[in-house]
Amino acid sequence: MDSRNGSAPQIPLDAEMESFFDSAPPLKDSAGITQKLKEFIEFNSAPPGKGSPRRVVCVTSGGTTVPLEQRCVRYIDNFSSGHRGATSTEYFIKAGYAVIFLYRRGTFQPYCRSLPEDPLLECFECSDDSSIRVRQPYTEAVKRAISDHHAAVAGGHLLKLPFTTIFEYLQMLQTIAMSVRALGSHAVFYLAAAVSDFYVPWKSMAEHKIQSASGPMDMRLVQVPKMLSVLKKGWVPMAFCISFKLETDSKILLEKAEMALKKYGMHMVVANELSTRKEEVTVVTGNEKILVCCDKTQPDSDVEKPLIELIVGRHSAYVKDSDC
């Protein structure tokens, strides 16, 4: 995809970003993705019948990969189950948003988080008359997954776009940004994906599988350009933007979250530590640090419910301010 051609608005790219996009392999079916986004946004801006327009949030989810070879056998992966993004998507839809779910292939899907890893083989059985039925403990969870997921997609409130590599991810994020730009402050970016910090530029990559015969392997990886800055300052200057900071070392976490907030012009940075991220996160804004916890008195409670409530409230205030 090239934002500088066709009828797309001229969106500034800094030099580092430009060189990243120039060297990336072209995105497959870029026109098809753009068309899907156009229809999704049009539908949600003016739903048929009596529905009122929905705000649009782009939720990114799962980790990106960095290929080490052009014909990809080996790659570096960033761990992320996609649980945060999938769960948050459910709450955003419940709160009346339309969600563009930009997710890593194979990671958690909305409405499926309470199911086992391999639901087909774990949750179903063949009965004696050779019909398929859901196994007892999973009946409700399976029904909910299939019906709620179908309702969201068929109802036009959930658009799912899969990626694998860092190249696909950043190109698709740019395409989405261009598509929602006109929504101004009504658009939200909720950037929960674990994006690789380092990559091997496509052109300096080995064409064939790296051979192992010749001793240790030395690799030089260069930094992925920080697209948060370009996204907020260039692509969607009016959108409400939330990014995530994950660290394994709690000592440096809040400091790094504050730095990201200032450096990239985010409205909120959600700071999470690897070992406690399912129970609590700290939301860092320009003048606050808000600890958000799951309700431990309730079974199956999660931190995403209060987190999305907080975000929806702040986004509403932001829309009001922007409209004045």
Place this chain on the structure above:
Amino acid sequence: MDSRNGSAPQIPLDAEMESFFDSAPPLKDSAGITQKLKEFIEFNSAPPGKGSPRRVVCVTSGGTTVPLEQRCVRYIDNFSSGHRGATSTEYFIKAGYAVIFLYRRGTFQPYCRSLPEDPLLECFECSDDSSIRVRQPYTEAVKRAISDHHAAVAGGHLLKLPFTTIFEYLQMLQTIAMSVRALGSHAVFYLAAAVSDFYVPWKSMAEHKIQSASGPMDMRLVQVPKMLSVLKKGWVPMAFCISFKLETDSKILLEKAEMALKKYGMHMVVANELSTRKEEVTVVTGNEKILVCCDKTQPDSDVEKPLIELIVGRHSAYVKDSDC
């Protein structure tokens, strides 16, 4: 797991391998895995009722990961869908073998290869009375997946053991080797997993997430010890062993397969090229190169059917020879 303690047989390890195992994080539930293997092998060696003993094959499947940090956020992955291992497992079971399926979490499962990527959300729907039913084009495939898979597992012919990292993979392979060692020539190793060539020794690994602030990242990876050699020469000297060689460059493929055959004492090496691996492979033995192709006149034919037929024939001859 430590082969030098307890009642396990003394199995030689070369120095490189020993240092790999010494530095690896301990395998979780090692005792549970050993117990499962023991019961599986006992059951198949003397099945209850009139059943005759089954030969045992260990099929490895999918790619291993190499963690770059101890609290793992980033890792290097070897691409492999696990299609070859899952499909081969079906044919081995059909041919009367008991299969230990050592597979990478999240990769293809036996009997599920004709299903879409996300079968729960793609293949099912909620009917008007809110019951779950299989969507039309998938009815037969879903039924076959669930019933055949269940028959294999419940019948005691399929034991599934998942891994993620190279450390787990090699430790589990050693445990399996120790468990089937007494079966002598009746045991087969079909090593279809894509095993990492390089790794970062656990002790020299960063404890926390590597920080991206300080410019490019240089990494030194060292070679994973070649366990094929240790497996064949030390752990299971009587087993029938088949390894795989995957290359993207067809020019060096056969040469590398022949080298592997000699160096590691394999009975067969299956040479496959990335782009044509689903249609054909070349089986390299001590004195032959046998091209094995799928039957292009049949719909849904695969290369695994003739490949497993060939292997079963050769293994039978090998068992006969060994028994003389």
